[in-house]
Amino acid sequence: MGSSDSRIETPTAPPPKQEFDSPWRKTPWEGKRNLLKNLREFSVSHPDVEHVRILIVGEVGVGKSSFINSVNNAFQGRITCEALTATTGGTSFTKIFKTHYIDGGDKKKLPFVFNDIMGLESSDGCGAHVDDIIKALEGLVKEGYKFNPVNPLTKKDHDYRHNPSAGDQSYCLVNIMAADKVSFMKDHVLKKMRYIREKATELDMPQIIIMTRVDEACPLVKEDLKKVYTSKKIKEKMQVCSNNLGIPMNYIFPVKNYHEEIDTDEYMDVLILKALDQIVNIANDKLMKKPIPIKSE
Ligand SMILES: Nc1nc2c(ncn2[C@@H]2O[C@H](COP(=O)(O)OP(=O)(O)OP(=O)(O)O)[C@@H](O)[C@H]2O)c(=O)[nH]1
Numbered sequence: 001m002g003s004s005d006s007r008i009e010t011p012t013a014p015p016p017k018q019e020f021d022s023p024w025r026k027t028p029w030e031g032k033r034n035l036l037k038n039l040r041e042f043s044v045s046h047p048d049v050e051h052v053r054i055l056i057v058g059e060v061g062v063g064k065s066s067f068i069n070s071v072n073n074a075f076q077g078r079i080t081c082e083a084l085t086a087t088t089g090g091t092s093f094t095k096i097f098k099t100h101y102i103d104g105g106d107k108k109k110l111p112f113v114f115n116d117i118m119g120l121e122s123s124d125g126c127g128a129h130v131d132d133i134i135k136a137l138e139g140l141v142k143e144g145y146k147f148n149p150v151n152p153l154t155k156k157d158h159d160y161r162h163n164p165s166a167g168d169q170s171y172c173l174v175n176i177m178a179a180d181k182v183s184f185m186k187d188h189v190l191k192k193m194r195y196i197r198e199k200a201t202e203l204d205m206p207q208i209i210i211m212t213r214v215d216e217a218c219p220l221v222k223e224d225l226k227k228v229y230t231s232k233k234i235k236e237k238m239q240v241c242s243n244n245l246g247i248p249m250n251y252i253f254p255v256k257n258y259h260e261e262i263d264t265d266e267y268m269d270v271l272i273l274k275a276l277d278q279i280v281n282i283a284n285d286k287l288m289k290k291p292i293p294i295k296s297e
């Protein structure tokens with residue numbers, strides 16, 4: 001009699017690997033000092049422009065203000081809160097158009113500045129108005145302007161700048177997308193972001209994406225940030241960012257912003273500074289090429 005236990009063992013397929021065998025993008029993990037040095041030595045290639053202006057846009061609560069703070073932290077070697085951030089969802093915490101200067105760490109302001117902007121929201125009449133963002137790109141919005149989601153700035157308003165100088169205009173549009181939210185972005189917000197991108201393209205303005213909150217999107221990366229370019233999940237999320245806005249992968253930079261840390265971290269800084277290096281250099285290239293034409297309305 002044969003054994004009654006004649007079941008054939010079918011081998012179970014191993015779970016799909018969550019990681020590539022090697023990183024698909026090179027990162028100078030030990031190169032923070034060098035990145036800092038290059039950025040501190042950066043100078044603007046235009047005699048009339050003191051600072052290269054970079055405009056930050058994105059949906060509410062994706063980490064726009066945190067990115068500006070994170071850049072500042074990397075230079076200061078400590079946690080700062082230059083741009084105020086919030087944990088509350090829903091409506092944008094940032095409401096005022098403000099320029100953020102970065103202290104190089106030696107009390108000298110670096111020659112690039114960020115404009116933080118109110119977040120975009122899915123319904124009309126909420127969040128920053130796209131027309132205001134386009135005006136901000138063109139340098140037509142004065143410092144301190146309080147965003148009005150319903151009525152965008154007009155030529156008659158006090159906060160409208162009639163004769164923007166080359167230094168008032170932006171030279172790079174930085175779109176912020178959150179890795180853990182990018183797959184669920186509402187169509188209406190995407191439509192607004194694509195419209196802003198279209199207008200920036202008409203102005204021949206370089207555009208990149210900073211993908212924040214990588215730690216929230218991938219547990220491997222939460223545990224070890226150096227896995228950011230071996231994590232399949234992160235590459236997949238970057239691909240979603242790319243498809244959403246039509247920006248190629250080589251203009252997309254994943255970062256983890258400072259949010260709960262009390263000390264700075266070498267590897268977080270490297271990702272942030274590498275992204276910044278790219279932003280500053282493409283913005284400067286743009287500045288060298290030609291001044292952005294200003295529409296006379
Ligand atoms: N885990 C994690 N949290 C982050 C990261 N970046 C930002 N946050 C958190 O996300 C929340 C929103 O960040 P903010 O920087 O205020 O976002 P914002 O885009 O400026 O938001 P609004 O001004 O309201 O439009 C805060 O609680 C931050 O601490 C990140 O990389 N990882």
Ligand SMILES: [Mg+2]
Pocket residue numbers: 064065066084085093094116117
């Ligand atoms: Mg903000």
